Amino acid sequence: MKRILSDFFRLLLLSALVWLYFIPAAAAEQDNSFSFVVFGDNRLPGYLPYTSDQIDEAEKCFEQMKLYAYGPDLAVDTEISFDPDTGKLDWIKYWPKGAPEKYRLVFLKDGWPRLIVQGPQADVALRSEGQAWIYTEIVAESKKGAEDPLSGPSFCLNTGDMTYFGYQGKSRDESPYWRDFHQRFLSKLPVGGPEGLPGRFFPAPGNHETWLDENLEGLLSTVPYLPQMGFTAEHRVYKFDYRGCRFIFLDTGDMDYRNPSAWGSKHPDFQAQMAILSEWLQEAKEKETHQVFITFHNPAFCISYWGPLPLEENPHPYLKPFASELKITVFNGHVHTTEVYQVDGIRYLILGAGGGEQGHEANPPPTDYPEELYWKGQPRVEDYNYLRVQVSNKGTRMWLRRYRPRADTPVEEVELYKE
């Protein structure tokens, strides 16, 4: 009997030791796990709420858009049609003078672009439900995340271009773009921020944020807690730490149609931003904050549209020295597509398919250019998406949730990275 009792107590002691060893470890792991989402370039192009008696205003607004897209020198022909029943602008078609095959045809509903078709192949460049799907999914996931951080994202990052321009009003109350973004997305996110953060939405400014709104009145009135984090119209960089990770946001600057891939920011300029970046990375290293997520609009590596930032204005050489000691991931946008690179141990993701018109054209990459890992040279298709990042003690996982309207399986999750 004594022997049985002794064995029983030994087993009990062993169980207690196992419990003491494993349970706190599991609990600690749970405590540090969190996730966030990233998206960008979600603005719809051009709100045109004009009726047939406002054709002058519609043409003035369109003239501003044309200046941005083509510059002042290119002559553009347009054709505008109003719905005879409602009197509202129904569609607008435009093309460079003498090249009607390069047309872009925009169908509108209540002033908002609903569908964009472009020549010469009549490709669909935009279906506005792509943006609506992303907003709906992120809001639904964020509500779950606010209730239980293991079930959904705690916050969202944005790679820039949430608005189109300030021509029709700058502030959140005046601008149709900011008002719409607030009403259909930001105001639907759970109130407050997790663990001392002042909100659940953290953007890097894109070139559209400053177009005809040089002092960022729209962004600052729509995301009013940014100054608490050090971001102002004069100083457009900020950072925060969350559960052992550092998040850094930089500003690549205004749109310049003559030099669209440059680092044009003067708030502060490139060299000053790189000094701040190096200081914040050094600090992360010393604090043993091993994982850093950096967001800025114009892409460091890119084979679409305007291509990457030039080498002399590219943060990569400033990041590379830290890559052996910090896990660094960079989120970019600007070109309206998705691209993925891994360069010198640093992950670069272009997340520019957040709802704006899509870019399906890739340029032939220069010799020895890093391999693009999302499309992998395959033809590109309509693809609206956002990234989900899960950080835990087991490692980091990144996957895209995407909507491809013409695919057999329109909604899919695709794993991009797993440690």
Next chain:
Amino acid sequence: MTCPPRICQEVDMEKTLLAQSKITSQDMNLFSTTDDPEEVVRFIRENQPSV
């Protein structure tokens, strides 16, 4: 399938494709037409496989 209503009206499937027996009446249940993005999203979410 989505398209602006005025285009959808022009390509009235019921009066053309169905009337000419190019499709069956059951095929008409395979798609939905709307120009409202929120309605499209509802349709996508209701019909997407759980992931």
